[in-house]
Amino acid sequence: MGSITLNSVSKVFGAHTVIPSIDLKIDEGEFVVFVGPSGCGKSTLLRLIAGLEDVSGGKIVIDGKDATELPPAKRRLSMVFQSYALYPHMSVRSNIAFPLKMAGEDTSVIDKKVADAARVLNLTDYLDRKPRQLSGGQRQRVAIGRAIVRQPVAFLFDEPLSNLDAALRVNMRLEISQLHQQLKTTMVYVTHDQVEAMTMADKIVVLNRGNVEQVGSPLDLYHRPDNLFVAGFIGSPKMNFITGDIAKGYGAHTIGVRPEHLDLSTSAGAWRGTVGVAEHLGSDTFLHIAVDKVGTMTARVGGDFPVRHGDQVYLSPQEGRVHRFDETGLAIR
Amino acid sequence: MATLHTRSAARAMMAPSVLLLLAWMVVPLAMTIYFSFLRYNLLMPGMEEWAGFSNYRYFLTDPAFFQALFNTLAIVLGVLLITVIGGIALAILLDQPMFGQGIVRILVIAPFLIMPTVAALVWKNMFMNPVNGLFAHLAKAVGLQPYDFLNNSPLMSIIVIVAWQWLPFATLILLTALQSLDEEQKEAAQMDGAGAWSRFIYLTLPHLSRAITVVILIQTIFLLSVFAEILVTTNGGPGTQSTNLTFLVYAQALLQFDVGGASAGGIIAVILANIVAFFLMRMIGKTLEA
Numbered sequence: 001m002g003s004i005t006l007n008s009v010s011k012v013f014g015a016h017t018v019i020p021s022i023d024l025k026i027d028e029g030e031f032v033v034f035v036g037p038s039g040c041g042k043s044t045l046l047r048l049i050a051g052l053e054d055v056s057g058g059k060i061v062i063d064g065k066d067a068t069e070l071p072p073a074k075r076r077l078s079m080v081f082q083s084y085a086l087y088p089h090m091s092v093r094s095n096i097a098f099p100l101k102m103a104g105e106d107t108s109v110i111d112k113k114v115a116d117a118a119r120v121l122n123l124t125d126y127l128d129r130k131p132r133q134l135s136g137g138q139r140q141r142v143a144i145g146r147a148i149v150r151q152p153v154a155f156l157f158d159e160p161l162s163n164l165d166a167a168l169r170v171n172m173r174l175e176i177s178q179l180h181q182q183l184k185t186t187m188v189y190v191t192h193d194q195v196e197a198m199t200m201a202d203k204i205v206v207l208n209r210g211n212v213e214q215v216g217s218p219l220d221l222y223h224r225p226d227n228l229f230v231a232g233f234i235g236s237p238k239m240n241f242i243t244g245d246i247a248k249g250y251g252a253h254t255i256g257v258r259p260e261h262l263d264l265s266t267s268a269g270a271w272r273g274t275v276g277v278a279e280h281l282g283s284d285t286f287l288h289i290a291v292d293k294v295g296t297m298t299a300r301v302g303g304d305f306p307v308r309h310g311d312q313v314y315l316s317p318q319e320g321r322v323h324r325f326d327e328t329g330l331a332i333r
Numbered sequence: 334m335a336t337l338h339t340r341s342a343a344r345a346m347m348a349p350s351v352l353l354l355l356a357w358m359v360v361p362l363a364m365t366i367y368f369s370f371l372r373y374n375l376l377m378p379g380m381e382e383w384a385g386f387s388n389y390r391y392f393l394t395d396p397a398f399f400q401a402l403f404n405t406l407a408i409v410l411g412v413l414l415i416t417v418i419g420g421i422a423l424a425i426l427l428d429q430p431m432f433g434q435g436i437v438r439i440l441v442i443a444p445f446l447i448m449p450t451v452a453a454l455v456w457k458n459m460f461m462n463p464v465n466g467l468f469a470h471l472a473k474a475v476g477l478q479p480y481d482f483l484n485n486s487p488l489m490s491i492i493v494i495v496a497w498q499w500l501p502f503a504t505l506i507l508l509t510a511l512q513s514l515d516e517e518q519k520e521a522a523q524m525d526g527a528g529a530w531s532r533f534i535y536l537t538l539p540h541l542s543r544a545i546t547v548v549i550l551i552q553t554i555f556l557l558s559v560f561a562e563i564l565v566t567t568n569g570g571p572g573t574q575s576t577n578l579t580f581l582v583y584a585q586a587l588l589q590f591d592v593g594g595a596s597a598g599g600i601i602a603v604i605l606a607n608i609v610a611f612f613l614m615r616m617i618g619k620t621l622e623a
Contacts, residue, residue: 050520052524072520073524077524083517085520086518087521087535087539089540099524150525
């Protein structure tokens with residue numbers, strides 16, 4: 001119950017192949033995040049699961065049953081859209097009740113379920129308002145409320161937080177995670193924001209140009225990226241990549257070192273460089289350093305590290321924290 | 334127009350056009366009111382004399398008046414019913430992706446570009462004519478007696494002709510409204526288990542309500558004064574079966590040469606149109622707010 005399996009699912013729009021072929025297993029109760037740059041096919045993949053797009057090939061199994069040919073309503077999935085897609089002329093109550101009404105439930109059952117959902121989402125005071133009278137975060141919660149009343153086998157989220165401001169986004173992120181703890185229902189979440197992916201996911205699926213680059217837990221992807229793309233995509237600031245002789249010294253075509261895995265010193269170290277820009281965040285400082293014979297590297301140091309623009313610094317990668325990649329970009333383990 | 338100065342300047346600049354428009358409206362209205370109290374017959378020039386309310390009394394007690402009143406309302410309501418329902422249906426069809434969409438849309442809009450007299454004559458002579466008309470041919474082809482539309486059901490025929498002319502307008506307005514319906518809302522409704530009919534009732538219709546209001550308001554204004562279609566097809570007949578208020582006023586003034594009586598009719602028509610407008614705004618004007 002609540003598991004979703006994709007068997008060599010593909011999607012072609014005209015002459016344009018968006019998804020060549022994807023195999024994926026989403027277990028019951030998991031919080032899975034599809035992450036990737038824009039245009040990587042993550043939203044298309046979600047819409048294929050939802051049934052809003054027809055697959056060009058392959059099979060989608062939801063909850064143990066072949067759902068490839070089923071219409072969206074029959075798949076027992078709920079979706080939260082980027083634009084929230086609330087019905088503007090209906091009150092919050094009618095919006096949340098809509099799927100139940102469509103399912104032909106009794107009025108008393110609908111009232112109870114709507115009241116429950118409103119309580120979970122702190123919407124009780126807003127039930128009689130229209131969507132346009134709500135703030136962005138409240139609209140988001142209504143959209144989630146509309147999704148949870150159906151008690152679906154899985155929730156699908158399509159970049160639900162991208163229309164919110166930064167502070168609210170952090171809040172909603174937390175709320176959605178808490179909701180997942182409470183409901184323990186499978187959730188599939190699409191985002192281009194790797195921070196959202198890292199903080200919320202049980203399992204991250206990194207997509208690039210319609211292909212799955214790597215599947216794993218957030219820390220798995222962070223510590224053991226399979227290839228250059230995943231290494232560069234996961235982690236903020238981005239991993240530094242070095243090619244050439246230095247990489248050869250490590251027996252690789254390219255090596256990657258995360259900014260937080262560089263030790264800095266003002267006196268001695270492996271590589272010498274000049275501080276370009278220093279971004280002070282208080283707790284940390286991100287230094288953009290022009291390193292001799294390598295190029296610009298980013299380093300993360302403590303907030304009280306005493307350097308300024310134009311200073312000389314020495315960088316040394318921490319032992320065992322250097323990622324090695326071959327010519328094709330695959331990790332050497 | 335923020336400061337006091339710019340505001341008064343704006344007023345001064347607007348004054349000429351406002352005055353002109355006011356004169357344009359007030360002078361004819363005042364003259365019509367004045368004529369409506371005169372015994373003024375074109376066959377007896379120079380014999381005008383004060384008539385008091387007798388013109389109004391004659392017009393309002395004329396049996397043709399009630400027939401005309403009924404016909405006016407029948408045309409307005411009939412055409413509105415056909416164009417709104419037909420317009421929604423056509424708009425939904427035209428919204429579907431299909432081959433040659435652009436050409437089909439232009440074809441649908443075409444009737445609106447044809448002038449009323451021509452449209453009415455085309456219908457009268459090419460479609461509804463009991464001898465040469467297309468409908469007569471169709472009837473004969475299946476072995477039926479041709480039906481003389483304009484003689485046997487003149488009001489219905491005029492409603493059909495006028496509706497044919499106004500259908501493109503309604504379709505066009507409703508189509509543009511339909512295209513602004515958010516795609517994600519439709520998908521959300523689909524996920525929520527709403528079938529095509531439920532999506533239409535709960536999503537499309539409420540979304541279209543404002544456009545429908547606009548269509549009803551604008552069409553009512555024009556449909557209250559349908560004239561050309563009646564003049565070239567039935568001439569208000571047989572008898573007064575297809576005479577509406579506009580046509581009755583015309584007949585009074587230019588067929589019976591009674592300018593005084595026609596003016597009284599015109600004033601009554603203005604009053605009735607205002608009553609209709611009042612109720613219309615009360616009923617559906619609310620949709621336009623917010």
